[in-house]
Amino acid sequence: MALEHAILVSLDERDGSGYELARRFERSIGFFWAATHQQIYRTLKRMVGEGWVVGVDVAQDSRPDKRVYSVTNTGRVELRRWLAQPGEPSFLRDELAVKIRGAERADLPALLAEVERHRAAHAERLVVYLAIEERDFAGEVRGRARHQHLVLRGGIRAEQALVEWCDEVLTALREDPK
C-alpha cells in the first residue's frame, strides 16, 4: 500500500497533523496520490500501531487541539525499504475512454460536450501546475525542491497529453461524425 508511504514521505519532510496532511494531499502530494481525510486518519491510526509514526497532542488557543505526527526510526527504516523495492508501473484508468468506446450508443452532441468538459478540466489543472512551477521552481533547483519539481513535471506532461488527446477526439468526432 502506497498511501502509508506517501504519508511517510510527507511527514518526513515536515511533521503535521491529520488535517494538515489532508491539505497537503489536496495540494502537492495529492496531485499524484489522492487521499481524503477519512483515509488519512484511518491510515495514521494503523501507522501508529505499526510504530512508524508517533502522535503528540498539541493544544492551540483560538483553534481546536491537534495531534501532530512525526516519523519514527522504524518508520524511516520502512520508508527506505519501500523505496528500494520495485513497484508496478502506473497506468491510466479513464472513464472517458470507456465512454468513447461506447460512442455508438451515445448521443453524439452530449458526448462531445463531455469530452469538452474533460478537456477544460485538464487544461485548468495544467494552468495550475504551470503556475506552481513558475512560482516555486523557477531557475535551477536542487535537492528536495528538485525532486518535487520532477514530480510536478510528470503532472504537467500527463495533463498536456490528456488535453491533446481530448482535442484529437473532438476533431475526429466533429469533422466527420460517421
Next chain:
Amino acid sequence: MALEHAILVSLDERDGSGYELARRFERSIGFFWAATHQQIYRTLKRMVGEGWVVGVDVAQDSRPDKRVYSVTNTGRVELRRWLAQPGEPSFLRDELAVKIRGAERADLPALLAEVERHRAAHAERLVVYLAIEERDFAGEVRGRARHQHLVLRGGIRAEQALVEWCDEVLTALREDPK
C-alpha cells in the same frame, strides 16, 4: 461504478462469457480499465440481478461449459443513461512519483534503476499499442473501429508522456545528482 458500464460496452459489441470478458479486459478495454476475472464474475452476477444482462449456459465439447452473457434492453437503457451523465476527469496515480518525492531518503542508484524499469515498461506498452494501431487501424477508419482507435490514441499519448517523463527524471538525477 464504471466496471459495470465497461462490461456493458463490451457485451454490447459482442456477447461473451465471463472468461472471454476477462480476456478482453487483458487486451483492448483493459488497457484503460483493468479488471480481473474475479471482479468480472462478481460484477456479472450483480448485473444479472439488476436485469442489465442475461446469461445462457452453453455446452461445449472438449471444453468446459460456459455461460454467455448478453445485454438486455434494460441494460442498453442504463448504458445510454450512463453515457449521457457527466463523470470525473481521470488523473494519474503514480507510485513512482511518490518514490521520486522521497528520493532524499532513497539509495540513488537503486532509485535510478527503478525509474529505468518503469521507463522500459512504458516503452514496451507503447510498442504494443503502436503495433495494434498499425495492424488494426491503418488508413481511414470509421464507426466503432474509429472509436476504438481514438481510445488507443489516448493510451499511446499517455505512454509516450510517461516515457518522456522517466527520461527527464533520469537525466536530471544522473547529470547532477545534488
Next chain:
DNA sequence: GTCCGCATGTAACTTGTTACATGATTTA
C-alpha cells in the same frame, strides 16, 4: 447570523486484490 476554516473522527458501503479451489483438454 451565516458561512468558512480548523480539527477529528465513526459507520456503512463499494471496489479492488490475493489466495485458494476444481477439473477437463490440448500442446510441447
Next chain:
DNA sequence: TAAATCATGTAACAAGTTACATGCGGAC
C-alpha cells in the same frame, strides 16, 4: 508428463468513497 488454455467460482482482506457527526472561532 508437465504446462498452458479454457472455464467458473469462493473467501478473506485491503483500499477507496460517501454520508454522518461535532464544535469552536473568525470574517463578512
